[in-house]
Amino acid sequence: xxxxxNAEYGRFFIRFLLAExxxxxPTAIEYWFRVMDLDGDGYISLYELEYFYQAQLEKMRLLxxxxxxxxxxxxxxxxxxxxxxxxxxxxxxxKKCKQPAQFFNxxxxxxxxxxxxxxxxxxxxxxxxxxTDWEKYxxxxxxxxxxxxxxxxxYDYEDDFEEExxxxxMILGNLAxxxxxxxxx
Numbered sequence: 001x002x003x004x005x006n007a008e009y010g011r012f013f014i015r016f017l018l019a020e021x022x023x024x025x026p027t028a029i030e031y032w033f034r035v036m037d038l039d040g041d042g043y044i045s046l047y048e049l050e051y052f053y054q055a056q057l058e059k060m061r062l063l064x065x066x067x068x069x070x071x072x073x074x075x076x077x078x079x080x081x082x083x084x085x086x087x088x089x090x091x092x093x094x095k096k097c098k099q100p101a102q103f104f105n106x107x108x109x110x111x112x113x114x115x116x117x118x119x120x121x122x123x124x125x126x127x128x129x130x131x132t133d134w135e136k137y138x139x140x141x142x143x144x145x146x147x148x149x150x151x152x153x154x155y156d157y158e159d160d161f162e163e164e165x166x167x168x169x170m171i172l173g174n175l176a177x178x179x180x181x182x183x184x185x
Contacts, residue, residue, distance in 0.1 A: 020109070022134035023101035032104045033091045043088040049074050052107035059110045077106050 019028040036044045036052060053070050060067045078086060080103045083093040094100050105113035131139070 018134070021137040022132060023104050024132065025134075026095065029094055029100050030091065032100075032108065033094055036104075036107065043085075043090050045088050046074060049077060049089075049107060056107060056110040056113075063111070063114075065110075065114060073106055077103055080106075 015031070018025070019031040022028055023032060033044065036048055038048050038051065039045075050070055053073050056073075057067060057070075077089075080099055081089055081093050081097045083089045094103060097103055102113065
């Protein structure tokens with residue numbers, strides 16, 4: 001029935017969320033590489049970089065951010081990845097890259113790229129282990145949740161929603177567990 005379709009969409013969404021929020025994970029690197037390898041030939045060409053750059057260029061315009069040239073973006077990407085062949089990037093090249101998230105964000109998520117570029121390089125305290133992208137995401141979501149709870153303190157939500165069925169809770173729990181296990185293999 002429809003719960004099978006919803007479960008499949010849920011699995012896809014969880015995999016996407018994990019890949020989006022931690023582009024340094026090997027599974028995420030493979031995921032985003034496949035996204036950018038439009039023709040499925042096993043490498044990302046300069047044409048494919050330009051294709052994804054065009055979408056980011058439009059976002060830069062909407063954000064009112066100074067546009068950087070395609071040449072500058074490609075040069076920065078090639079400097080990050082240092083591919084064996086300068087006109088194509090292999091999955092192996094990206095996996096060896098020290099900042100795969102930055103590489104992907106140049107072409108897939110300009111806001112995250114700009115946030116990283118504008119960060120304070122001395123923001124980590126001496127001796128502290130830097131947080132992973134996933135940990136940063138979880139911390140932001142937790143802070144938002146706490147802020148929402150504080151804002152809505154005293155409001156009774158029970159009248160707003162029908163009680164969820166146990167089967168739906170079980171499906172969602174199993175779905176999340178399954179997607180995380182698949183992602184981390």
